[in-house]
Amino acid sequence: MSQTDYDVVIIGGGPAGMTAGLYASRSELKTLLIEKMIMGGQVMTTTRVENWPGYPGGVDGPELMMKFQEHCVEFGLETTTGTVEKIEDLGKVKRLVVDGKEILCSVVIIATGVIPKKLGLPNEKELVGRGVSYCATCDGAFFRNVPIAVIGGGDTAAEEALFLKRFGSKVIMVHRRDELRATKILRTRIAADEKIEMAWNSVVDSLVSDNTGLTGMVLRDVNTGELTEVEVAGLFVAVGVDPTTDVVTGFLELDEGGYIRAGEDTVTSVPGVFAAGDCRTNILKQISTAVGDGAVAALMAERHIDALRQEG
Known part of the structure; x- marks a missing residue:
């Protein structure tokens, strides 16, 4: 040998x-x-x-x-x-x-x-650490008493939303479909939580920012194409790996x-x-x-x- x-x-x-x-x-x-x-x-x-x-x-x-x-x-x-x-x-x-x-x-x-997968948005990379994150446990505590978005509909997204609610004033889950792909126990917890809002049939079209970092996101309805700007200070991406x-x-x-x-x-x-x-x-x-x-x-x-x- x-x-x-x-x-x-x-x-x-x-x-x-x-x-x-x-x-x-x-x-x-x-x-x-x-x-x-x-x-x-x-x-x-x-x-x-x-x-x-x-x-x-x-x-x-x-x-x-x-x-x-x-x-x-x-x-x-x-x-x-x-x-x-x-x-x-x-x-x-x-x-x-x-x-x-x-x-x-x-x-x-x-x-x-x-x-973690990225969203692939033009200014996503420059906003990492300034509002955009891929790890709720790493960065969640930086977003106390402000609106937070979680992008995704699987187990990871659901778990991150349930974790982040302790910090944010509210959590908005953005999912491209009309129901979550997460396991039943997580779907039940999400549905019962008053601090978690759902943005169904939606994707993030663009990120809004100023010199301090992320200030919001523009959501696009996948069915109608309608654009809506939503104020968020933190955005956590959980769309797969x-x-x-x-x-x-x-x-x-x-x-x-x-x-x-x-x-x-x-x-x-x-x-x-x-x-x-x-x-x-x-x-x-x-x-x-x-x-x-x-x-x-x-x-x-x-x-x-x-x-x-x-x-x-």
Whole structure:
């Protein structure tokens, strides 16, 4: 077997990546986890996780991810912060370039997750941090006693609206359809809350601002085309996610949405490279499914390395 720095390198420190790291380290594989930002991934921006088994009443996202990290450390997982710039398949060895430095390994597990979609409006980027946000838990407290908008109709949008109502004078949910896509329990909570207003069949046509930042939004009725300006000081975007797969574009086979083509076995188009969590093609993106993927990816990594060792 060729000389490497690590048996396994995991890219991404969310639930999938940390679970893969825990399982691989526990199997006594020399494992490195590389995270670009902070450990925990998207869960770090989640106010309350209500469907993680073993926590009746729910648990805060950051608290849960801290427990994940502590568990990984218990089994000796090595972690580092860095940006993976390139991945190469050299056969039995994979070569990564991380912040200009070379790392060689036998297996790579891609667990890079997703990032929030943008609205794509002309002045959206310049208003980020000045009224526009993609993270209610990060920025909600900056918008006390002012009107707030949440754009989207899924679970994330509903959860953010329910969280933000504690800060804003009111919360306006803007959804392009006439009913929410969120789960029934969240729809019921939204409908019963007097501080949350609905703007049905509407999309944000433009953002209104002055030299202080965001002052409002112009809504367009998707049926009539009518435009209405609405005063808001904060606007939180929750219209879906995009996969963080730039580093493997041209290296792995991706689907039309940019997600890594990999089945329940996490096997990708390149032998010795596995994909786990939200970055791969799947029908459900939850902490529980990411954890399952991470465990499977680590098992597949161990089997791949065993096969390499038998070859010599």
